[in-house]
Amino acid sequence: DQQVKQNSPSLSVQEGRISILNCDYTNSMFDYFLWYKKYPAEGPTFLISISSIKDKNEDGRFTVFLNKSAKHLSLHIVPSQPGDSAVYFCAASSGGSNYKLTFGKGTLLTVNP
Amino acid sequence: NAGVTQTPKFRVLKTGQSMTLLCAQDMNHEYMYWYRQDPGMGLRLIHYSVGEGTTAKGEVPDGYNVSRLKKQNFLLGLESAAPSQTSVYFCASSYSRGQNIQYFGAGTRLSVL
Numbered sequence: 001d002q003q004v005k006q007n008s009p010s011l012s013v014q015e016g017r018i019s020i021l022n023c024d025y026t027n028s029m030f031d032y033f034l035w036y037k038k039y040p041a042e043g044p045t046f047l048i049s050i051s052s053i054k055d056k057n058e059d060g061r062f063t064v065f066l067n068k069s070a071k072h073l074s075l076h077i078v079p080s081q082p083g084d085s086a087v088y089f090c091a092a093s094s095g096g097s098n099y100k101l102t103f104g105k106g107t108l109l110t111v112n113p
Numbered sequence: 114n115a116g117v118t119q120t121p122k123f124r125v126l127k128t129g130q131s132m133t134l135l136c137a138q139d140m141n142h143e144y145m146y147w148y149r150q151d152p153g154m155g156l157r158l159i160h161y162s163v164g165e166g167t168t169a170k171g172e173v174p175d176g177y178n179v180s181r182l183k184k185q186n187f188l189l190g191l192e193s194a195a196p197s198q199t200s201v202y203f204c205a206s207s208y209s210r211g212q213n214i215q216y217f218g219a220g221t222r223l224s225v226l
Contacts, residue, residue, distance in 0.1 A: 009153075032212065043117070043203055043217030044156070089155065093213050099144045099163055100171075101215060105155035 003027045004092050006104035014112055019077040021107050023090030026071065030092040034101065035064060035075050038087045047088075048075070080111045115139050119204050119218035126194045126225045134189040134221050136204030142216075143209035145187040146171075147179060149200040150220075156203065162187055163209070194225045 005024045013019045023033075031052040036044035050057040050064045050073065057064050063076045077084055090104040117138045126132055136145065147159040148171075158171030162181040176198060178190045187206075191198060201222050205215040 006155075034214065036217075041220070043205075043219045045217070046214050049212060049214065099207065099209070099213055100158065100161065101213060103156040105153060 001026075002105075003030075004090055004102050004104040006088075006090055006107050008107050009105070010108040010110070012110045012112060013080050015082055016079045019075075019080045019084065019109055019111065021075040021077075021088050021090075021109065023073045023075075023104055024071060025073075025092050027092070027094065027102075028071070029094040030102075031095050032093045033064070033066060033073050034091045034093075035062075036089040036091060036103075037084075038089065038106070044089055077109075080109075082111050082113050085109055085111045117204055117206055117216050117218035119202075119221050121221060122219065123222050124224070126191075126223065128195060128225060130194050131190070131192050132194065132223075133191075134202055134204075134223075136187045136189070136206075136218060138185055138187075138204075138206040138216070140206060140216065141184070142206035143184070144207045144213075144215075145181065146205040146207075146215065147177070147187065147189045148203045148205065149173065150203060151200050159189065159202075194223075196225050199223060199225045 034049040035047040037047045038044040066073045087106045089106045091101040146161040148156045160179040165184040168179045180188045204218045207215045
């Protein structure tokens with residue numbers, strides 16, 4: 001039973017346009033969400049996070065939106081750059097066991113010059 | 114500024130052989146984790162530790178053992194390797210308080226023939 005779902009295995013966008021990566025979750029106990037970026041042959045690196053008490057968090061070109069009623073979050077990258085091409089993982093944790101993260105399967109983003 | 118260091122980076126084993134993967138972190142983190150990443154499966158938690166001398170099972174613990182004798186080190190052991198354990202293994206660590214941002218190593222690519 002997959003509790004964190006990234007239904008799009010891949011996404012391709014043009015440089016300068018917006019990239020929108022989506023993530024759905026089923027566990028209503030999740031209260032903290034993170035996005036990680038992973039380049040080939042490297043470990044995942046933390047990108048941005050959001051607490052369930054917020055509906056938006058912004059960091060430079062990256063913005064994460066959270067819709068708790070729909071159990072949905074999205075990562076917006078504006079403008080997209082070729083260096084953003086990577087696999088993006090959505091992850092979630094709950095306060096009761098906040099030392100564990102549940103990851104989605106990832107979305108491969110390709111930004112074309 | 115090493116962060117999380119995994120050794121070795123690559124390894125090829127024959128079925129039935131044993132090996133130990135080493136993870137070392139220099140951030141004084143209490144929590145440490147071992148994940149495996151397989152194509153189309155995202156990151157799956159094998160074992161984790163919430164402190165020196167403690168370990169716990171994650172999502173896919175069978176066939177693996179772990180030890181956390183020192184706070185900075187987390188070892189993952191394969192007693193009798195199987196082809197199904199061919200994967201990329203990632204170690205991560207995090208603080209015990211606040212946001213559970215996990216910091217990852219660069220990974221160990223293991224092939225079991």
